[in-house]
Amino acid sequence: MDHSLRLSEILYVGLCAKIGTPTEVTIRRDVLDMEDMIEENIHTGKHECRGRGMLSGSRREGFRFKTSDWDYMLWKCDRCFLINDISQLRDYVSSDLDIVLMDDTDTPPGFVRLQLLTRPRYACFSLVPLNDRIYISSLFWRQVTHEEFSRGIKYQNAHEHGPCSSGYLHESIEVDRALCFACKYWPRGTNHWIERCLRHKWPPASVLEDILNDNYHCVAIGSKSSTIAYTLDWRLSFSLAEQKLVFTMNHTQFICYGLLKIFLKDVINKNVEEPLMCSYFMKTTMFWLIQVGHMNWSPNNLLECFCKCFKYLVQCVNRGKFANFFIQQNNMFMNKIIGIARESLLDQLNQYYRMGLPCLLLSSILRSILEPALSRPCRIQFTAGMCHEIGCACKDLRTLEELKEIHLEKCYLFLFLKSVVTLLNSSLSPYKSLTLQWCTADVLAVTPFVIVKYSSHYKNKHMYNLGKMLCNMLKLSSRIGTISHSLYLALYYYRTGRYNKALGVSNLMKRRLLEHFILYYAKPVDRNRYSEEISNLSLSRKMKAAWVVDIKFYLGIQYIEELILEQEETKLKSPNDEAILYPVFVLVEMLSVLSNYRLGTGSQYLQSLTDLHTLLLYDDGRYVPTKHRDISWQILGICQQVIGEFHGALQSYQESLKQDPQHKIQRATHARIYHIQHQLSRNQRV
Incomplete structure (x- = not known):
């Protein structure tokens, strides 16, 4: 050769x-495609101003470079009606929208000025008069939107970067967010491109039609050739079309x-x-x-x-x-x-x-x-x-890593459940279908805890019927989700005082977590056993039979009373975080300790406590990853404190302070230490 x-x-x-590999790239794209479909269905069901957004750039295209930033484009669907020719006003049907003309008369190719034709409603904060016309200033728009984003999300090193508001989340993830305008009428300047595509037959005709039926965008950055251009010009962005071209x-x-x-x-x-x-x-x-x-x-x-x-x-x-x-x-x-x-x-x-x-x-x-x-x-x-x-195990682990990155806002949980039927009737690839199943299990797991938070005023009969419905939701989540999803049912049983049932679910989970073919991101899997036991199953059954993930507690939702202090501290220290993650192997042992203690079975809760302590002392990172060591020692301390083993709890909390402070719970740890020291001092006086 x-x-x-x-x-x-x-x-x-x-x-x-x-x-x-081709398979890995397909998995990445399908998972994000399904997430986009979910977001679109959710926003279709909202009654307030509809907003749309999309992840663009390398990550959306299918790359996973560690240094790549996360690029988001956001736009409102019901504020402005953009046209590039007056004749397009015939399609204008709503009197509630600002009409904006994309004027390219005095701009370089690829740039436009946004002329407001109607009385301003939404864009008034960034308007500039010029030659008896009113324009939306890209400069002012950038400044105002950067201030809005900075207030909503506490970036580290927040700054303007081109048309974007940029900054770092979690110290390492760089995020670019651009608030833009969407338009469905393709500009005259792209006519030559369309002809070229048809002549060279790339992209394929079906992809070209799909591109032309979708939006392109105006982003708030102008040419630096002159001051007025930098203030008024907007750049045309074809990010959505570029995604589809990369996918071909x-x-x-x-x-x-x-x-x-x-x-x-x-x-x-x-x-x-x-x-x-x-x-x-x-x-x-x-x-x-x-x-x-x-x-x-x-x-x-x-x-x-x-x-x-x-x-x-x-x-x-x-x-x-x-x-x-x-x-x-x-x-x-x-x-x-x-x-x-x-x-x-x-x-x-x-x-x-x-x-x-x-x-x-x-x-x-x-x-x-x-x-x-x-x-x-x-x-x-x-x-x-x-x-x-x-390999089967490697491919499934990559799938699991992609699914874990999905983020659904908890304020739209009910809209998601409402849209599941519509999504199920769509034509879905295997990985899109798996993504929908994953999201459904997640939503079914958290929704009951949200409902319980607002149902304290219900009467006994209503509470009984409601509790039965919530248990059914959690049971369904455990049937269609990963092994970890069963723990939410155990948490609900514990919270509602059904300690025997919580213990039953916890013990069943402990047996399942001991299987050699369990797929957990930090634990090396026995590839041969995994292939023998799992490879012939469908993706859905694989997820239910062998996949394990960390347990997600949304901040502001009470799961169990013993961990509220840690959730509140995380929420205070990390306002951008919507949830806190707990290692599943630690949390299941915690529930075993607490349930046995509430039932008064002394030997069992002491054995579970010993198992948890042994796990933390001798684990090499396979079951308790380094990023979870602080919260894991904290959980051991909480268990010891609940059963009255104060000296052991004090040592566990001190050990928690020695770990990498990933969960930012140091103040909660100090508060617990102070409480124990006060309790020990009082016991000595007595």
Whole structure:
């Protein structure tokens, strides 16, 4: 085999391990697609101003780079009616909307000004008069929306970043949020793009039709060519269309796109404070070359594909012109990559281009893939088909990791339950169907605790019927959800004083958690046993039979009285967090201790307490991950405090303070220590 073809296959297989196999990418996209469908159904059922949002950028496309930020676009659906031609007013049906004309008369290609044609209702805080017309100022819009987002979500290092309000959540996750306007009438500037798509037959006609039937957006950032442009101009964004174009890529094209992103970050922009090249340029390069490049996009041709993409970038920098894929007249290098900066960038890129393929070794990620093949060419046997092989346990664990990232706002739980039937009747892929089942189990698990919070005024008969209904919801959640979902039923039994039933569920869970094929993100699974026992089951049955996740307590909802103090402290210290996670292996032991204690079975609760203590002393991270050590020692202390073992509780709380403070419960721990010390002091006086 030709050496470059073989290296291409090796690089392809290695990048599939780093970026994702076709199956993994499909799982990521399907889970997020289902989440979008759920959000859309929920917002359709709301009666207040309907808002829409979407995750965009690398994560939505299917990448999982650790350094990637989370990009969100948000817009209101019932505030403004955007048009780009007066004739479109015939479609205007509501007198409650602001009518906004997208005026591109005096703007660069790819930019518009938003002229308000009606008396202002919603956009009045950012209006600017100019030449007897009223415009929505992109500058003021950015400032006001940044202030709103900063008040609602406490970013760390909050700042404006282009059209976005940006900042860090949990110290490591960078989040960009842009409040924009949506429009369904595609601008005149995209006519050439539509013709080009039809001529080159990419994207396929069905995808093109889907794109044109959906929205594009106006984001609040103008060209820096002049002060007035920066104040009034809005950039046209085709993020939704770009997602669909990326989804039409075959896996070699997706891997090549990822390779360009890696090379950009690890080589071109390495140690550069204000880089000129951005990831969007890599995406646009892929679009152009897929559409008009006539290239062989196959695993054994990956290196040649990369070289042609890189050559295209160098040529664009050399010309000082880089055409936007949708609006070709929009030179994205304008006012950015010019003068000395362009010449310096061109010298850098030409240096890499002259190096040829060895330039890939400048990236630590790519070097780790290629060096073994270059140093021991005869010993490494790779085929492109290998990357499609992913073990059952590994694939299911990746699925579990994606599902855990789903976030449903608890204020819309009832709207979700109302929309489940509609969603079930949709045509769903296996992973979308699994995602819906996961979300349904989650909602059924939390809804009873929300209802109980507001039902204290009910009479006895109503409370009996309500309690029966809530138990049925929790039982259904445990039947369709993971093994962990059964614990919510045990928590409800404990909270309502049915300690025997809580103990029964807890003991059943403890037996199931001891199975060798249990899939838990921190615990190495016995792959052979998992394959033997689980691989032939459907995704739904796999989740119910073998998957385990941490228990989620929504802040502001009381699950059991013993943990309220910790929830309140987390809510105070982390106002952006909606929930706190508890390790399932610890919480099930806690319920066993407390239920036995309430029942007065001394030997059993002491044995359960010993089991919990032993788990924390000798666990190597498989059952109690490092991020849960603080809350786990706290739980042991709470159990010891409840049964009156104050000296042991004091030691456990002190041990909790020594752990990494992931849950930010130190003040609660100090409060419990103070209470115990006071109790011990009083006992001594007596």
